Amino acid sequence: xxxxxxxxxxxxxxxxxxxxxxxxxxxxxxxxxxxxxxxxxxxxxxxxxxxxxxxxxxxxxxxxxxxxxxxxxxxxxxxxxxxxxxxxxxxxxxxxxxxxxxxxxxxxxxxxxxxxxxxxxxxxxxxxxxxxxxxxxxxxxxxxxxxxxxxxxxxxxxxxxxxxxxxxxxxxxxxxxxxxxxxxxxxxxxxxxxxxxxxxxxxxxxxxxxxxxxxxxxxxxxxxxxxxxxxxxxxxxxxxxxxxxxxxxxxxxxxxxxxxxxxxxxxxxxxxxxxxxxxxxxxxxxxxxxxxxxxxxxxxxxxxxxxxxxxxxxxxxxxxxxxxxxxxxxxxxxxxxxxxxxxxxxxxxxxxxxxxxxxxxxxxxxxxxxxxxxxxxxxxxxxxxxxxxxxxxxxxxxxxxxxxxxxxxxxxxxxxxxxxxxxxxxxxxxxxxxxxxxxxxxxxxxxxxxxxxxxxxxxxxxxxxxxxxxxxxxxxxxxxxxxxxxxxxxxxxxxxxxxxxxxxxxxxxxxxx
Numbered sequence: 001x002x003x004x005x006x007x008x009x010x011x012x013x014x015x016x017x018x019x020x021x022x023x024x025x026x027x028x029x030x031x032x033x034x035x036x037x038x039x040x041x042x043x044x045x046x047x048x049x050x051x052x053x054x055x056x057x058x059x060x061x062x063x064x065x066x067x068x069x070x071x072x073x074x075x076x077x078x079x080x081x082x083x084x085x086x087x088x089x090x091x092x093x094x095x096x097x098x099x100x101x102x103x104x105x106x107x108x109x110x111x112x113x114x115x116x117x118x119x120x121x122x123x124x125x126x127x128x129x130x131x132x133x134x135x136x137x138x139x140x141x142x143x144x145x146x147x148x149x150x151x152x153x154x155x156x157x158x159x160x161x162x163x164x165x166x167x168x169x170x171x172x173x174x175x176x177x178x179x180x181x182x183x184x185x186x187x188x189x190x191x192x193x194x195x196x197x198x199x200x201x202x203x204x205x206x207x208x209x210x211x212x213x214x215x216x217x218x219x220x221x222x223x224x225x226x227x228x229x230x231x232x233x234x235x236x237x238x239x240x241x242x243x244x245x246x247x248x249x250x251x252x253x254x255x256x257x258x259x260x261x262x263x264x265x266x267x268x269x270x271x272x273x274x275x276x277x278x279x280x281x282x283x284x285x286x287x288x289x290x291x292x293x294x295x296x297x298x299x300x301x302x303x304x305x306x307x308x309x310x311x312x313x314x315x316x317x318x319x320x321x322x323x324x325x326x327x328x329x330x331x332x333x334x335x336x337x338x339x340x341x342x343x344x345x346x347x348x349x350x351x352x353x354x355x356x357x358x359x360x361x362x363x364x365x366x367x368x369x370x371x372x373x374x375x376x377x378x379x380x381x382x383x384x385x386x387x388x389x390x391x392x393x394x395x396x397x398x399x400x401x402x403x404x405x406x407x408x409x410x411x412x413x414x415x416x417x418x419x420x421x422x423x424x425x426x427x428x429x430x431x432x433x434x435x436x437x438x439x440x441x442x443x444x445x446x447x448x449x450x451x452x453x454x455x456x457x458x459x460x461x462x463x464x465x466x467x468x469x470x471x472x473x474x475x476x477x478x479x480x481x482x483x484x485x486x487x488x489x490x491x492x493x494x495x496x497x498x499x500x501x502x503x504x505x506x507x508x509x510x511x512x513x
Contacts (some may be wrong), residue, residue: 067230150180174216178223265320273350392421474501
């Protein structure tokens with residue numbers, strides 16, 4: 001029964017608004033189902049092998065812990081969940097990406113609808129789901145996949161907390177923030193965005209003194225604490241890894257070319273039309289959109305993330321996907337502004353262009369065959385995921401000849417792929433690490449110290465056996481080269497050796513071959 005205190009005209013307007021929202025929601029649901037179903041078919045029938053990082057994450061999922069060399073534990077937990085339900089096939093390992101992006105999409109819908117209306121929410125969510133970075137990442141399990149979920153969940157909970165100031169919403173934001181930290185360390189930018197938003201909004205500055213805000217942050221820190229303790233117990237490997245990949249110490253100075261490469265990559269991640277529109281609308285009369293509290297909030301949760309990663313690119317190096325979280329708020333911003341300015345056609349052009357990139361990426365091999373293009377090392381974007389099953393098959397033939405020999409390799413990518421593709425899974429492969437350096441997960445979890453007297457099948461670089469390797473064993477039998485051609489100019493090239501009677505790492509320096 002309608003509330004008698006609400007005028008009939010108002011009740012009719014509310015009913016019309018609710019009905020309009022339902023229609024937009026059903027349209028979005030249909031789009032999400034169709035796009036996800038198509039991506040599922042592309043995943044099942046696309047025959048993509050595991051990328052090195054995916055294979056590594058799968059090995060982490062076999063021995064869950066509170067941390068790993070380069071990442072917090074969430075990515076391993078996601079893979080452990082999907083493989084526990086659906087087995088250890090490639091599709092099951094990647095399935096988390098396929099299933100979690102729709103969750104992020106619906107969170108984008110709720111955030112945009114909360115700030116604007118159902119029409120903006122629909123186009124924002126659809127635009128997000130079709131971002132080239134999301135389309136490509138939907139077939140690759142990576143830390144960005146669950147990170148989007150927790151970032152968007154924290155943002156939505158924060159919006160509701162601002163509206164109602166209830167403990168439940170503040171604690172929900174803290175839980176999502178803590179889970180985000182257990183996914184990717186750049187979640188630390190989220191509380192910085194919260195503080196920036198509160199400080200920049202006069203009506204909300206009193207919230208800076210709210211115990212609910214600081215309790216939520218404390219809760220996030222407590223959820224993150226086990227990973228900090230794990231890092232402390234293992235000598236802070238993740239911190240060292242972050243320093244290494246950012247090149248902040250090894251390559252000091254300002255690197256404008258690196259910044260240019262990163263910004264160019266954003267046109268690929270968001271799509272050229274939408275990224276150009278977002279950049280233009282942000283820089284054009286910023287005081288005007290800043291005066292609107294809705295756009296100010298979106299700016300506070302999009303721009304700082306992108307600016308910080310730009311700073312990292314300028315100071316060292318940053319991969320194109322490192323700024324991806326900026327596009328949760330950024331997509332809503334550009335969609336709402338374009339609709340506000342009556343630029344629906346430009347918005348549709350951006351979305352359609354991005355949508356057309358999806359089948360190009362998913363069926364790249366088919367398109368090149370139809371066009372008669374011969375892939376080379378310079379034109380094949382998938383070359384690094386090809387050939388690993390064939391390498392494992394070739395190495396497995398040697399393993400059957402020497403079943404008592406342990407498996408040995410000196411590179412993270414080789415170990416990760418062999419552990420997955422050799423049968424039975426996970427194959428035990430030990431890292432050759434004479435210097436004792438901790439520069440990958442396998443340096444933390446494998447050792448040669450307890451294997452004196454054992455024989456090893458060593459898969460090493462395609463060159464003469466390193467003198468230090470030879471000196472560490474009683475004998476070394478050359479088993480020949482393994483050559484797995486991928487494209488003209490690119491192949492997986494290794495050399496196999498049977499190393500007999502490990503005597504301990506030789507203390508000599510490496511000598512020229």
